[in-house]
Amino acid sequence: MLQATLLAQRGQRQAELALNRQTQLMAVVAHELRNPLMTLCTTATLLPRVAADKIARLLEIIERQTGRMSRVIGDLLDVSRVNAGKLRLEFGDVDIADVVEDSLVTCRHAMARHTQTLRLELPSPPGSIRGDAVRLTQILSNLLGNASKYTPAGGEIALVVQRMPDAMVFTVEDNGIGISPRALLEVFDPFVQEQHAVKFNGVGLGLGLAVVRELAEAHGGSVEASSAGLGQGSRFVLRIPIRDGRRWTEAS
Template identity: 45%
Template sequence: MTVPACEAAALRIENESLRLELARVTAAGRDAHLRQLSFLATIAHELRNPLMPLRLAALMLDGARNDDVAYAKHQATIKGQVAQITRLIGDLLEGSSIGAGKFRLERKLLDVGTVLDRVAETCQLSMDTRHQHFSVKRDPGALMVLGDAARLTQVFGNLLENSSRYTPEGGEISLSAATVGDCVVIAVKDNGIGITAQALPHVFDIFVRDARATMVNEIGLGVGLSVVRELVKAHEGGVVAHCAGEDAGSEFIVRLPIALANTRLSAVVQ
């Protein structure tokens, strides 16, 4: 090979490697942009979640002026939801990134039954407005897990919100919790529109919405279940979805490891 031919070949190689590097950097930039979008969508979703019960409780507070019990209940809902928003904004400011799969968990030994009671109470309000029948059944006694109460509230709030959203007025929704082996098993079941076989394996992926769901409810980002999956995973648990077919209802089952009495109390940062 002559010297200029050698130089030309070297230039070609250099060009090719520059081209590959440019493609790599462009792809990395695109990925980072998508991650940012997904993070923003997640945060928007999570900030929006408490707004509905907050708005309903604020509306009902007016009519409950002469009913101390109802007044206190609505006040507690408002306080609870504001606390949830405060916590989320705190996470945002701390730069913790749900989209990147990073959570700041504050896990401690807790009775998940009490978390469920609180979530059920909050969701009852919006289910009542849709005339849905909501039942809660759980094992008597404590269901101890090493959990972050605010994050578990998000998990079951998202699942129950979906059940209500994708179940027609007058439908039935149930929440049950029991100890099975070394797990606490929590099931959220409805008799709503169900999930198509094509969508079922993907519903926990971010931005996935079943085509039928978009017809029933235009609002929705397809983010809630991805948050559920990440949070449950961060609790060393698992979540699965079942559906027997269209209009056959849906069931979401969450498994969380039972915390033994001698489990070390700890603040876990992930």
């Protein structure tokens, strides 16, 4: 009888924790979508009133905020597809230089706003690899965006690409706020954010790196994170084998 009571109490506590996590997640999602939406509404209101030479700037804001909303929704959908086993990769010959250039498109504005310096090193020639070009671009965009997000103004971010005998290795390194040893253990877990990161950049969904890990593994590859500690920057190493990756069978 006592054991049954204890089990019931444990089940109730677990249900309460799950409900709390769901409530917190909904609040974070609402926050992540509300902020860019409010910016869009304000910008749209200003468009008819501003001088012609200011319109380009407002359109740039609209593009940036819609991109932010799209990435939030995309990350949520990707996690859902992975959990359901419904994420599909389209494999083909992927030009490394094109993937790197495309991944930088979404990050250059943020780096420029924070006066961050980018150091880029590519093999000569960069060559190609078998993979999903869109998803490989997404992986690098997430890693570079994460580095920019947690690197102070004036900091440096490096992307180094190396071709090894059996894999293409992408290293993204920064001199930002770093990661604590404890946080490194769960840095790729979904919906997890270190308090140090929240204080620096605000609350987020904590999905970008989770998506990176899933997409890397879907290519038959891996991603690892390292940091000397808080304030010591971070380093992410992505390895994609030079062969076909694992295919996900069903599209969403």
